Amino acid sequence: MKKLRPIIWLAAACAFLTAPACTAVPPADKTEAPTTLTISENEIQVPAAGIENKTLTISAPSRPLVSGVPDWITWQDGVFDKYKSTCTVSVAPNTAYKSREAEITVTAGALSKTVRISQAAAQRPAPGPDPDPATENAQQLAERLGLGWNMGNQFDGYYNGSWAGAKEGYPDECVWQPGEGDEYKATQDTFDGVRAAGFTSVRIPVSWLKMIGPAPNYKIDNTWMERIYEVVGYAHTAGLNVIINTHHDENHGADNTYQWLDIKNAAKNSKLNETIKAEITAVWTQIAERFKDCGGWLIMEGFNELNDGGWGWSEEFKADPTKQCNILNEWNQVFVDAVRATGGKNATRWLAVPTYAANPEYTTYLTLPADPAGKTILAVHFYDPSDYTIGEKQYTDWGHTGAAGKKASWGNEDHVRQVFGKLKTNYLDKGIPVYLGEFGCSMRKRSESRAWSFYKYYMEYVVKAAKTYGLPCFLWDNGAAGAGQEQHGYIHHGTGACIGNAREVIDVMYKAWNNSDASYTLQSVYDNAPSY
Incomplete structure (x- = not known):
């Protein structure tokens, strides 16, 4: 019996190697890294009342970084997966009678893009009744x-x-x-x-x-x-x-x-x-x-x-x-x-x-x-x-x-x-x-x-x-x-x-x-x- 073991082992190995292709484990999904930085919107117009949780999609070769966000804007980074990130932007109400604008910079390595957010002025109330x-x-x-x-x-x-x-x-x-x-x-x-x-x-x-x-x-x-x-x-x-x-x-x-x-x-x-x-x-x-x-x-x-x-x-x-x-x-x-x-x-x-x-x-x-x-x-x-x-x-x-x-x-x-x-x-x-x-x-x-x-x-x-x-x-x-x-x-x-x-x-x-x-x-x- 001892002399037969190598032959049996070799036969089993050959059977495994010649199994049909449909039973193989598929290879891992690989997404090719982009070579540019893109943002779904580069210009955003906001009413005086403001906005909440507006979605922006960013595609970049590396995790994007954001700078230049003023205190009247909230920018929430999303998960960076497969070279994409979905962010949310909220803009507070503008109570001033003057429009305002912010330029937010998004960078990924040596790449850079700007998102310009413009908000309308508050509606100025008309002066009260003319005193008599x-x-x-x-x-x-x-x-x-x-x-x-x-x-x-x-x-x-x-x-x-x-x-x-x-x-x-x-x-x-x-x-x-x-x-x-x-x-x-x-x-x-x-x-x-x-x-x-x-x-x-x-x-x-x-x-x-x-x-x-x-x-x-x-x-x-x-x-x-x-x-x-x-x-x-x-x-x-x-x-x-x-x-x-x-x-x-x-x-x-x-x-x-x-x-x-x-x-x-x-x-x-x-x-x-x-x-x-x-x-x-x-x-x-x-x-x-x-x-x-x-x-x-x-x-x-x-x-x-x-x-x-x-x-x-x-x-x-x-x-x-x-x-x-x-x-x-x-x-x-x-x-x-x-x-x-x-x-x-x-x-x-x-x-x-x-x-x-x-x-x-x-x-x-x-x-x-x-x-x-x-x-x-x-x-x-x-x-x-x-x-x-x-x-x-x-x-x-x-x-x-x-x-x-x-x-x-x-x-x-x-x-x-x-x-x-x-x-x-x-x-x-x-x-x-x-x-x-x-x-x-x-x-x-x-x-x-x-x-x-x-x-x-x-x-x-x-x-x-x-x-x-x-x-x-x-x-x-x-x-x-x-x-x-x-x-x-x-x-x-x-x-x-x-x-x-x-x-x-x-x-x-x-x-x-x-x-x-x-x-x-x-x-x-x-x-x-x-x-x-």
Whole structure:
């Protein structure tokens, strides 16, 4: 038997090797690697509402890598199998009134392709119903204007000083902004950003100066007028109320003639006063005619802070305040008469007139102009105490919890209540609206917790007091970023984005004006003042 085993084994092996082909195991499936990178879609159009889980198929010789995905797009890689990958793309809703685009790069080794995703802008709501000043009372106007914002050092800026050369006396949109390039030019985005931040109104200070031609016509430069009109339109499109004025046309003792609103010398020279009144009539007639088609959302403010340069402290003014204040009363009347004479919507438009130096303490000398429409607003400014808000001392503290030596010697909370209370009693309660055309405080450093806490407290208290007493208030914003004297930058004047730590302060002010919870009062703000 042992001798037969090799023969049997050999026979079995031969039988196996000669088995029919249909019983063989098929070879493994092999896909040939592509030599190119392909994507099922290279251009994707997305509605403002966004999309979820859109499928893209990528074919590549190696696993593809993706870069350049912004935070509003979610890109989910799929399994890479047989040189293919199926990915999903989701795009968040676009709430901005501006389209956006992203270019996403897909690479596989040395190969590269781009996927461009374009998303439509959000649908901008139409501005609300046009307010009718003829049927609006002081309280309703205050509620409509609400918390406002100044586009300061923008259209009121002008070339001044020895560096100006031949441009001296000419207004320029960006000359007082941090950069003179297009980066700081006002855009629709600017006012969309202002509205999104929580403001409901804007004051656009305007200097006219050498943009005004010679007597007797005093023709305003058309390009300058049209640019102001364009920017006012941006603000209205964003759903904001708007105030425009004459700003640095007033002469505070400067040795020039282009700052033509010279109250000091007009009080001494009746002929000069008549010349200035003729120019006021000509200038405001032109402005009123150009903006005649604008609805009740536009307010015209005759002047800014008219004074002789002493802000009420000059010896000449103190000797007899009535001399200059009576001139201001005359000018306010000329302004109202000029605008009303143009008719149309200007016949009942709200018009604002200031006190001397826009100081609420000088209402004593103010005579409101005779207005056939009865639609005159009192405009004042509030920067008390100036040693804390805008002066060189830049104290760290303010209010009843502030420490002696670290705060101004006057201007605590009781002063705020006293000033605002008088305005309410003497004007609002008599049906005459009042607004704070400017208020604010130089920005403090957030890293210095004590100064930052008191700064926020001041802003909250003033706005809450303004709301309590029915005074719409307009934050002064000169575009200057950072902290320190005259640093009042909150919103970038070109982009509408918040600057630095400004968002935190804006939120405090927004709360102060808009929070109507019964437990949140002026007293509760006072009770929660910083304590160190």
